[in-house]
Amino acid sequence: MTLKSLVTGVAAAAAVVGAAAGVTSIASPAGLDSAAPAAVAVQPVVWDVPMPQAPAPELQSPLLGTLQALAAAGSFSGKAPYIQGGIGRFESIAADRAYSKAAAAGKFPLTFNIANIDQEGGVATADVTATSALGATATQNIQFVAGPSPTGWQIEKSSALSLLSSAG
Numbered sequence: 001m002t003l004k005s006l007v008t009g010v011a012a013a014a015a016v017v018g019a020a021a022g023v024t025s026i027a028s029p030a031g032l033d034s035a036a037p038a039a040v041a042v043q044p045v046v047w048d049v050p051m052p053q054a055p056a057p058e059l060q061s062p063l064l065g066t067l068q069a070l071a072a073a074g075s076f077s078g079k080a081p082y083i084q085g086g087i088g089r090f091e092s093i094a095a096d097r098a099y100s101k102a103a104a105a106g107k108f109p110l111t112f113n114i115a116n117i118d119q120e121g122g123v124a125t126a127d128v129t130a131t132s133a134l135g136a137t138a139t140q141n142i143q144f145v146a147g148p149s150p151t152g153w154q155i156e157k158s159s160a161l162s163l164l165s166s167a168g
Contacts, residue, residue, distance in 0.1 A: 056119035065151040122146035
C-alpha cells in the first residue's frame with residue numbers, strides 16, 4: 001500500500017464519519033421531551049507514518065547547473081567537484097574519450113529537464129530527462145548530495161554515469 005492510498009483512505013473515512021455525525025444530529029429530535037443525545041466527538045488519529053515533505057522546486061536551478069556543468073565541453077578532470085567522491089585520472093581519461101566520441105557523433109549538447117525534486121537533509125532526488133542533440137531521450141531518477149561544488153550540489157557517481165550513458 002502506498003502512502004498516497006493510505007492518506008486517501010484515511011481522508012475518505014474521516015469524511016464518512018463526519019457526514020454520519022452530521023446526519024445523526026439533523027435527524028435527532030432535539031425538540032422532544034427526551035434529552036438530546038450527546039454529540040458524537042470525532043477524535044483525530046495519529047500513526048507513526050511520516051507525511052511526505054513538500055517538493056523542493058528551489059533546488060531546480062542549482063541541480064540543473066550541476067548537470068549542465070557535467071555535460072559541457074571540456075576535460076572531465078575539471079568536472080571533479082560536481083561528482084560525489086571526485087573523478088580519478090583514469091576515469092577522467094575514459095570519460096574524455098567517450099565524450100569526444102559522442103560529440104563527434106553529434107550527440108552533444110544535452111538538454112535537461114528536472115521534475116519531482118525531493119530533498120531530505122543533504123540528499124536530493126529528482127527525475128531528470130536528458131535529451132541529446134539527435135533527439136534521443138532518457139529519464140532517470142538521479143540522486144544529488146550537498147557538496148563542495150560551485151552549485152553546492154554534487155551528483156552521485158553512479159547516477160552520473162548511468163544518465164550520461166543512457167542519453168548519449
